[in-house]
Amino acid sequence: MAQTLYDRIGVGYSFRRRPDPRIAGHILAALGPARTVVNIGAGTGSYEPVDRSVVAVEPSAEMVRQRKQGGPAVRASADRLPFPGRSFDAALAVLTIHHWPDWRQGLAEMRRVARERVVIFTKDPAHAGFWLTQEYFPEMIEIDRPIFPAADEIARFLGPAEVRAVPVPADCWDGFTGSYWRRPEAFLDAGVRGAISTFTKMKNVESGLERLRADLASGAWKRRHEPLLSLAVLDVGYRLIVASNAR
Numbered sequence: 184m185a186q187t188l189y190d191r192i193g194v195g196y197s198f199r200r201r202p203d204p205r206i207a208g209h210i211l212a213a214l215g216p217a218r219t220v221v222n223i224g225a226g227t228g229s230y231e232p233v234d235r236s237v238v239a240v241e242p243s244a245e246m247v248r249q250r251k252q253g254g255p256a257v258r259a260s261a262d263r264l265p266f267p268g269r270s271f272d273a274a275l276a277v278l279t280i281h282h283w284p285d286w287r288q289g290l291a292e293m294r295r296v297a298r299e300r301v302v303i304f305t306k307d308p309a310h311a312g313f314w315l316t317q318e319y320f321p322e323m324i325e326i327d328r329p330i331f332p333a334a335d336e337i338a339r340f341l342g343p344a345e346v347r348a349v350p351v352p353a354d355c356w357d358g359f360t361g362s363y364w365r366r367p368e369a370f371l372d373a374g375v376r377g378a379i380s381t382f383t384k385m386k387n388v389e390s391g392l393e394r395l396r397a398d399l400a401s402g403a404w405k406r407r408h409e410p411l412l413s414l415a416v417l418d419v420g421y422r423l424i425v426a427s428n429a430r
């Protein structure tokens with residue numbers, strides 16, 4: 184396959200983007216009794232169940248190189264899955280749908296290859312998000328809006344489907360955008376930003392960073408967001424969409 188975005192930005196992914204056990208609990212519960220799972224946009228293997236048979240689908244050679252566990256990895260794109268229909272009990276896609284060239288085609292492919300259920304974990308652009316994009320980096324909203332389908336849209340496409348909110352722990356082990364809602368200093372770290380694809384697409388990070396740095400130094404951030412500091416989890420817009428595919 185040709186070079187992909189993640190061949191470039193995925194270097195070091197398995198260090199910054201470790202699966203969070205609490206989020207993993209939600210995803211594993213959503214997979215239900217499925218014994219065989221295809222994980223689309225599998226990356227380095229985060230959130231793959233270890234007690235079931237898993238096949239990973241991942242276009243980036245760099246991401247496949249960092250896989251430590253699990254079954255075989257097939258280099259392919261979500262919109263053209265190289266499997267016969269009904270090959271797996273469940274099809275899973277975690278934080279990847281916004282990278283697909285055609286998300287509807289990718290979901291249609293997931294539905295085709297799954298016998299029992301389709302599980303998607305994604306950020307819902309219908310949710311207001313949190314202070315990061317609202318106050319410091321509104322460009323992130325502009326970048327994400329056209330590529331993230333709304334959770335309700337995904338559910339309608341897959342229907343019948345259930346949309347479940349997944350609150351993010353304050354000490355989330357993973358390093359996606361919403362992971363650091365209670366740790367604003369983290370965004371000052373170029374390594375943290377480099378593991379978040381939206382940051383890598385931004386034209387102007389510096390002015391937002393400068394304001395965040397100044398607000399942290401002056402205590403203005405803390406004064407505005409004091410109530411967040413006593414929360415253990417927060418809904419910042421991450422959703423599981425769980426669709427029954429039994430036919």
Ligand SMILES: C[S@@+](CC[C@H](N)C(=O)[O-])C[C@H]1O[C@@H](n2cnc3c(N)ncnc32)[C@H](O)[C@@H]1O
Nearest residue numbers: 189224225226229243246260261277279282283
């Ligand atoms: C943010 S990472 C998520 C990886 C993994 N699911 C996780 O939760 O850590 C997004 C992944 O989607 C993959 N991806 C990009 N385009 C894709 C496509 N057309 N089909 C399938 N996966 C794709 C990227 O290579 C990358 O590994």
